[in-house]
Amino acid sequence: MTAPHRRNERSRRAILDAALALLTETGYSRMTIEAIAARAGVGKQTIYRWWRSKGAVVLDALVDGLPAAAALPDTGDIHADLRAVIRATVAEFADPHLSATTRALTIETLADAELAAQVRDRLLRPQLDQVRDRLESARRAGQIRDDAPLDQVVELLFGPIYHRWLLRTGPLTEPYADTLVTLALTAACQPTVGPATERQPDLHAE
CATH class of the missing domain: 1.10.357.10 (Tetracycline Repressor, domain 2)
Structure with missing residues (x-):
């Protein structure tokens, strides 16, 4: 049986991936929480349990895909x-x-x-x-x-x-x-x- 924390992480990853995919396909304005939930295969209530708005989901999806912060190159110039x-x-x-x-x-x-x-x-x-x-x-x-x-x-x-x-x-x-x-x-x-x-x-x- 899959551990609850692993199920949660799998659902979270599916939601963020779905949000990024829908951003490309439909754009932000036409994307809905319902569409994210359907694409991710989760209930709408699952999304609202972890995020308070569509904007918060998208922000997490964008931040999650960023590389770890690193110092800028210092060439001396x-x-x-x-x-x-x-x-x-x-x-x-x-x-x-x-x-x-x-x-x-x-x-x-x-x-x-x-x-x-x-x-x-x-x-x-x-x-x-x-x-x-x-x-x-x-x-x-x-x-x-x-x-x-x-x-x-x-x-x-x-x-x-x-x-x-x-x-x-x-x-x-x-x-x-x-x-x-x-x-x-x-x-x-x-x-x-x-x-x-x-x-x-x-x-x-x-």
């Missing part, structure tokens, strides 16, 4: 390393299939604060933290100024991508990705200009 990451991110958002799922999940998070927190912490945060860690190593190498706010530098890299993708204000291309890296690192590498660092006029100059 922060520009090149970040270009690779941001180009890959832009490509994901430009992909019609991946974009449709991400857009639908984003809509769900607007009305579900708990799901939004899970998407942030489980799907987005690992990548953002990897980039921040790479920036920190670049700072230790003297490539980024000591007072650069690294959390804000990460936002400068990713925020414009989400804005352009969400509002459809322009194409998502490799040149666009490269420009974001250049702008963010220019801000992070140059000295801060402010009241305390602005050049004062020479009162003795003629």
Whole structure:
């Protein structure tokens, strides 16, 4: 006789696989809990026992398929390393299939604060933290100024991508990705200009 925990894991795996298959076949908006249950061969109540919504099922399916988080490559060239990451991110958002799922999940998070927190912490945060860690190593190498706010530098890299993708204000291309890296690192590498660092006029100059 199969142990209960093994039956549960088999059912869980079947549900997540069914959700991923239906995402490809019908898209997020037409996918239902009933359809996931039918494809997985389980009762609808089984899904609701483990997940509170369709969005939560899809999030688990997406996260479950991700590789274990690993540090970003450190070639010693922060520009090149970040270009690779941001180009890959832009490509994901430009992909019609991946974009449709991400857009639908984003809509769900607007009305579900708990799901939004899970998407942030489980799907987005690992990548953002990897980039921040790479920036920190670049700072230790003297490539980024000591007072650069690294959390804000990460936002400068990713925020414009989400804005352009969400509002459809322009194409998502490799040149666009490269420009974001250049702008963010220019801000992070140059000295801060402010009241305390602005050049004062020479009162003795003629």
